Amino acid sequence: MFERALNVFWIVSGAASAAYAWSLGMVGPAGPESGLFPFIASVIVSGAGIMLLLRPSGVALDFPRGGGLWRVLGVIAGLIVMAAGMPYLGFSVTSFITMIILLRAVDKSSWLSAFTLAFLSTASVFWLFGQMLGMALPRGPWGW
Amino acid sequence: MKWAGIAYALVIALLSTPAGAQSDPKAELAKLKPKDFPTQPIEFTVVYPAGGGMDVSARLLAKHVENLSGDRIIVNNRTGGAGMVGHSYLATQAKPDGYTVGVIASLLWGDAMLRAQGRWAYTDLEPIAYVNSDALIWVGSTEGPYKGMSIKDIVNAAKEKPNTIRVAIVPGSMWEYILDQIEANSGAKFLRVPFQGGGAGIGALIGGNVDVAQGFFSEFRGYLEGGKVAPLAVAAGGRMDFLKDMPTFNEAFGSNEYLWQLVRYAVVPKGTPADRKAYLAAVVQAAMKDPELVAEYRKQGVFFDPKLQNSKDLAADLNAYADVERQFYVKTGRLK
Amino acid sequence: MEALNGLLTGFGVILTASNLYLCFLGSLIGTLVGVLPGVGPLAALALLLPVTFTLSPVGGLVMLASIFYGAMYGGSTTSILLNIPGEAASVVTCFDGHQMARQGRAGPALGIAAIGSFIAGTLGVIIMTFFAPAIAAVAIRFGPPENFALMVLGLVCTLFMISGSTIKGVLMMALGCLTAAVGLDVVNGRERYTFGSVDLSGGVELLAVVIGLFGIAEILSNVETMAKTTLLADRIRGLWPSLADWRASWRPILRGSGLGFLLGLVPGGGPVTAAFMSYALEKRIAAQPERFGKGAIEGVAGPESANNSAVAGSLIPVLSLGIPSNPVTALLLGALIIQGIQPGPLFIAQRPDLFWGVVASMYIGNVFLLLLNLPLIGLWVQFLRIPYRVMFPVVLLLCVVGTYSANKNVFDLWVMLGFGVGGYVLRKLEYDLAPFVIAFVLAPLLEQSLRQSLVMSPDGAMILIKRPVAAVLLAASAVLTYLMFRRRTKNEGGLP
Numbered sequence: 001m002f003e004r005a006l007n008v009f010w011i012v013s014g015a016a017s018a019a020y021a022w023s024l025g026m027v028g029p030a031g032p033e034s035g036l037f038p039f040i041a042s043v044i045v046s047g048a049g050i051m052l053l054l055r056p057s058g059v060a061l062d063f064p065r066g067g068g069l070w071r072v073l074g075v076i077a078g079l080i081v082m083a084a085g086m087p088y089l090g091f092s093v094t095s096f097i098t099m100i101i102l103l104r105a106v107d108k109s110s111w112l113s114a115f116t117l118a119f120l121s122t123a124s125v126f127w128l129f130g131q132m133l134g135m136a137l138p139r140g141p142w143g144w
Numbered sequence: 145m146k147w148a149g150i151a152y153a154l155v156i157a158l159l160s161t162p163a164g165a166q167s168d169p170k171a172e173l174a175k176l177k178p179k180d181f182p183t184q185p186i187e188f189t190v191v192y193p194a195g196g197g198m199d200v201s202a203r204l205l206a207k208h209v210e211n212l213s214g215d216r217i218i219v220n221n222r223t224g225g226a227g228m229v230g231h232s233y234l235a236t237q238a239k240p241d242g243y244t245v246g247v248i249a250s251l252l253w254g255d256a257m258l259r260a261q262g263r264w265a266y267t268d269l270e271p272i273a274y275v276n277s278d279a280l281i282w283v284g285s286t287e288g289p290y291k292g293m294s295i296k297d298i299v300n301a302a303k304e305k306p307n308t309i310r311v312a313i314v315p316g317s318m319w320e321y322i323l324d325q326i327e328a329n330s331g332a333k334f335l336r337v338p339f340q341g342g343g344a345g346i347g348a349l350i351g352g353n354v355d356v357a358q359g360f361f362s363e364f365r366g367y368l369e370g371g372k373v374a375p376l377a378v379a380a381g382g383r384m385d386f387l388k389d390m391p392t393f394n395e396a397f398g399s400n401e402y403l404w405q406l407v408r409y410a411v412v413p414k415g416t417p418a419d420r421k422a423y424l425a426a427v428v429q430a431a432m433k434d435p436e437l438v439a440e441y442r443k444q445g446v447f448f449d450p451k452l453q454n455s456k457d458l459a460a461d462l463n464a465y466a467d468v469e470r471q472f473y474v475k476t477g478r479l480k
Numbered sequence: 481m482e483a484l485n486g487l488l489t490g491f492g493v494i495l496t497a498s499n500l501y502l503c504f505l506g507s508l509i510g511t512l513v514g515v516l517p518g519v520g521p522l523a524a525l526a527l528l529l530p531v532t533f534t535l536s537p538v539g540g541l542v543m544l545a546s547i548f549y550g551a552m553y554g555g556s557t558t559s560i561l562l563n564i565p566g567e568a569a570s571v572v573t574c575f576d577g578h579q580m581a582r583q584g585r586a587g588p589a590l591g592i593a594a595i596g597s598f599i600a601g602t603l604g605v606i607i608m609t610f611f612a613p614a615i616a617a618v619a620i621r622f623g624p625p626e627n628f629a630l631m632v633l634g635l636v637c638t639l640f641m642i643s644g645s646t647i648k649g650v651l652m653m654a655l656g657c658l659t660a661a662v663g664l665d666v667v668n669g670r671e672r673y674t675f676g677s678v679d680l681s682g683g684v685e686l687l688a689v690v691i692g693l694f695g696i697a698e699i700l701s702n703v704e705t706m707a708k709t710t711l712l713a714d715r716i717r718g719l720w721p722s723l724a725d726w727r728a729s730w731r732p733i734l735r736g737s738g739l740g741f742l743l744g745l746v747p748g749g750g751p752v753t754a755a756f757m758s759y760a761l762e763k764r765i766a767a768q769p770e771r772f773g774k775g776a777i778e779g780v781a782g783p784e785s786a787n788n789s790a791v792a793g794s795l796i797p798v799l800s801l802g803i804p805s806n807p808v809t810a811l812l813l814g815a816l817i818i819q820g821i822q823p824g825p826l827f828i829a830q831r832p833d834l835f836w837g838v839v840a841s842m843y844i845g846n847v848f849l850l851l852l853n854l855p856l857i858g859l860w861v862q863f864l865r866i867p868y869r870v871m872f873p874v875v876l877l878l879c880v881v882g883t884y885s886a887n888k889n890v891f892d893l894w895v896m897l898g899f900g901v902g903g904y905v906l907r908k909l910e911y912d913l914a915p916f917v918i919a920f921v922l923a924p925l926l927e928q929s930l931r932q933s934l935v936m937s938p939d940g941a942m943i944l945i946k947r948p949v950a951a952v953l954l955a956a957s958a959v960l961t962y963l964m965f966r967r968r969t970k971n972e973g974g975l976p
Contacts (some may be wrong), residue, residue: 031934038929041657048651068704082904083893107869121874136187136220194526200814222888224682232678310936316669337669337936347803353623366802366824443820
């Protein structure tokens, strides 16, 4: 079922992309225009989608279940928090929060070990990249 | 904000009187330094990749500012979209807290006028100090059918046999605009071979894959010394100190519109507190007075625009340059 | 004999305590930035550029060069152990290197990577010693038509690389090309597929894509089955490559060295393209191509050698002509310019101390790196003993910092997350992700060089046939394509 949906997705997005590429122009006075290469690639995506739909490979998506599902969602949630929070809270605070989420959701660590590990890893990454390598990691309103 | 105004007046006084240059710059800077600033490293944002002319200029500047002020400076390359990503970041996202200083080039104007689509304007960034300038120079090869030709010969050749002379360009930028002007004024037609930067075009010239390349002095100086390239003309207001024999485009064509130069300067985002802005301006300007830095810039092959160097109102002078560019865009229908 | 005299001069320059120390320091820093995901040689060189202002020109250049090739040694470590590319040129090492680690063969994988790197690096610098000026004169003629033909050959080889379903592989390649089209069209400066987004105008960042597809997707599949995973360390077998490993690897190492060197010379080429092309080549000529992606040691030996000799190759145009062929060498050029030295055609004649000093330092630096990396293997393998539940949050954090460091743009984190989730799902559906990444790297070069060729040509596409090198490469691509279709139709009675 899922695979079928994905194949339909390939066909539709390939077609949409081909239409967009067409609007960029195909061939100009000096050879291919901006649209030609993306157009060819889009047509291939759509075509391959159609072929896959006609000849399903029969791979069943082994959808994560139970604990596995929660752990996968936990990691994704952690990354969302990271990407969404970083511009506002800065690197250190956001990654600390993310680590807590990850350790609690995935590992079911105790609060104490989660805090310790989150603190240690955030601090060491911050030290290594921010201080040693002089990389400007995003800062929070409090300046770090 | 009154004291901030006084502080700003002080900077002006400091930099315009010769006495200011003689007294110890560090002591003068210490007077200007706000009490609560800086408490963390100051970030010099460069919107082009590491190693290019802009990056090298910024890193040299950072080193001297660091020595002079004792503040820690981090140079940060926010790259992508030929500068567009970094310019947008500076104009819209960077916090105006004095910890972000943009060391940018005048390509900002083109991005703001043509590509920002009204999301930001170049006036969202306030100039604090002029750094240096580079002018676009056309170079030809010392081999092949066009050797020994002057810029006029080459344009004439492109007029007689249109679409035969291959010129390296960087699309959507002054490398292309100058060709527009030449073609419009002379009726010549060139083949425009696109490259991702000036240096790549020079490489293609040496390899015989294009006939004319455009670039800054530092990009081709080695080949000039090695006798591989011949400078044709420079798109600046006057001849270059280091290439006295090379005419300007304006001299060669009796015009005044061929002015394509890169002005590098430092900015802070609009809204940066006046005292911090004044301090940063003073620090950068004092660093620019350091003969050692000036010598390092000269080694790099850049030049200093006297008008901007002695400017009383940098923002206004830069805006005047930007307006010339705007007129070009309007005239060529790029900007409505 | 001129070369030997030059080399003697070079060793005379380099064999001082301070220059040797700088060479060692550079090797060490290079290894470190190679190991850390995201922070590649480019970032490290940029950060250390100001330090070189205070050094002598020879010392500064020696240090920067050793960081560059040192990173090629270190990059494989993260790829093999964590399935996160330590730097872009080690992406392909993930494909088979990490599989080897899962089979308990992390030691041999790391060993062959280090030794292959050493052999390739040394061979590269030997060629550089004797032929630099002559090679530079030829390499500079390599223009857009030749580049186009080379990229076509690369993509054709990628077709061979597809494992599993051909249709899915081709789909992934097309998708890679399409993803690479996002951003500014380099030919006319127009935005495409950006939909008004400033963040997309810079294109999709390679590091965000590969860290997402490999690092994040790997973490997601691992946490899903966490209960089931036993420690990788339980299965550690042997720290050193066995005799069989050597027999399988020596040819790929030599081929990788040659191929990498050539690709380093080419404008726009460099370690990244070299590694991809070498992987494609090894898979193409392997007796059992189906072993690739499942822990074939050739898939580690070839690319890891190629990226090292590509460093030597890419130093030739920049040092003997002043023409950088990739961003890292552009930065080296910047460092020289800061010192007031402008490499050009006269560089070797004018500054023999500098040119030969760097060449000599590369012999020594490669030895340093081997001595530095071999003893570390035992230590790296011990990392696998850390329980995964403790390790994965740290790995995730490294993915985030690595991705962010490329452009300092938080948007790239969303890209990484998107590709991570996408890669996780596609892997479950048995899609091969390698063709995606290779097409993503090669497609922009292909498109740009074709359009450059057509613009500069007075008689259209004829330019691609009139230039001999381009014609030969295109002919080779055509033959390979024909062979592939014949093989597929013979083996499978039609496309699967």
